[in-house]
Amino acid sequence: RNLLDMDTFSKSDPVVVLFVQGSGSSEWKEFGRTEVIDNTLNPDFVRKFVLDYYFEEKQNLRFDVLGQEPPGSHSPVLGAQDFLGQAFVALGEVIGSQRGRLERALTGVPGKRCGTILLLAEELSNCRDIVTMQLCANKLDKKDFFGKSDPFLVFYRSNEDGTFTICHKTEVVKNTLNPVWQPFTIPVRALCNGDYDRTVKIDVYDWDRDGSHDFIGEFATSYRELSRAQSQFTVYEVLNPRKKCKKKKYVNSGTVTLLSFSVESEFTFVDYIRGGTQLNFTVAIDFTASNGMPSQPTSLHYASPYQLSAYALALKAVGEIIQDYDSDKLFPAYGFGAKLPPDGKISHQFPLNNNADNPSCAGIEGVLESYLQSLRTVQLYGPTNFAPVINQVAGAAAQVTDGSQYHVLLIITDGVISDMLQTKEAIVTASALPMSIIIVGVGPAEFEAMEELDGDEVRVSSRGRYAERDIVQFVPFRDYVDDSGNQVLSMARLAKDVLAEIPEQLLSYMKTHDIKPRRADP
Secondary structure (H helix, E strand, O other), rough: OOOOOOOOOOOOEEEEEEEHHHHHHHHEEEEEEEEOOOOOOOOOOOOOOOOOOOOOOOOEEEEEEEOOOOOOOOOOOOOOHHEEEEEEEHHHHHHHHHHEEEEEEEEEOOOOOOOOEEEEOOOOOOOOEEEEEEEEEEEOOOOOOOOOOOEEEEEEEEEEEEEEEEEEEOOOOOOOOOOOOOEEEEEEEHHOOOOOOOOEEEEEOOOOOOOOOOOEEEEEEEEEHHHHHOOOOOOEEEHHHHHHOOOOOOOOEEEEEEEEEEEEOOOOOHHHHHOOEEEEEEEEEEHHHOOOOOOOOOOOOOOOOOOHHHHHHHHHHHHHHHHHHOOEEEEEEEOOOOOOOOEEEEOOOOOOOOOOOOOEEEEEHHHHHHHEEEEEEHEEEOOOOOOOHHHHHHHHHOOOOOOOOEEEEEEEEEEOOOHHHHHHHHHHHHOOOOOEEEEEEOOOOOOOOHHOOOOOOOOEEOOEEEEEOOOOEEHHHHHHHOOOHHHHHHHHHHHHHHHHHHHHHHHHHHHHHHOOOOOOOO
């Protein structure tokens, strides 16, 4: 909108060039160009850029707006007169903005207003439907000598090259020629790769204990044909080609009836973000004495003039990505395990900005500033208690459980946890709320106890109650430090791993509580 006019006799002929940056790299690479639109300062470009989106990565984009290239040259060396302005943006900012729509001022031409660029992001529908169906069979061939058959079905989807890939097996129904199988669900992608007319082959077998299952027969259909069963029963003849060749009077080996077929859409992380779900980011930093005196270079809190401490790096790595999904960019930040002035009282959830009524800091820079200020005023002490700050965020999460708010708590710590039983109890309670917990371990300590809190292998439990979902992700920071000392790369690696589970954890909360995304206004 309102682009610079560089042409003498007419308006500019703009084109937009998109550049992308690799993860942890500063180099820009051209990704693609829009079409050229002649003679306008308010172009609406049609050509779309299709990008892979990763919540856990900072995906930096640069949009250069240029005047039209000289005729016949595809990649000219661009002179100043062709340059109409540029905008820098992270893909997460576009997706996290209202309705996936972001307007950014163009800059880069000194002393001139360059207008604005309007970016729209939409998720490509990658066939996210899930099908639930139920089948039964009638008068199947008898295969067992002493009893009837033990039938089960095997579903195959056809591939581009004519081969078949197995995509589902039903359970075995014992000793019957008229089985009714349990309803089952399967993603449409798995059934037909999103191609509704692609062949779906179904084999009928008689189960044998030794694994040499007897083939009863087969039939073929397609997703489109199966979906017609929403209004009527569909009956398929089960045919055995070998029997058909041998016996002239052969009719079939029984029939299979599709009793029911229903389709549901599976929602994605982007659906909820576009529907207005906000991610609320809270930070908790370990101020226990085991970190070492902050003024000493050996301390984990030591910030030299040349590089950030491990605490500051972990905070920036995670915070700079999450902030794109939080509209007010205000982040509550706490410390734990320190003695506070003036009376030396030990606290496990003191606000870093020293404001108990409003512990929020403005942006990640505000959190870093308050963290460094606290290091100068409090006394590092102990013990290492997580439960108070987890319960604090859980209390905020419990206020709004309709899916419009989701809380992410980042705990950065150097060591052995002192209140394991209380922390487990807090996590089990929090697992029913819209929140996730990221724990980053810094320093050389052994972190076995943390692994126990990360419920990937065994779900966290407390006093006989199990966590409703896995909400904790733990990583030791040392695993991500780049050997050459490249801090940008270390941060990108860390963020990629700790944030990768957040979209799934958010979806598991929404699914468990049957919350659908709000419809974004058109």
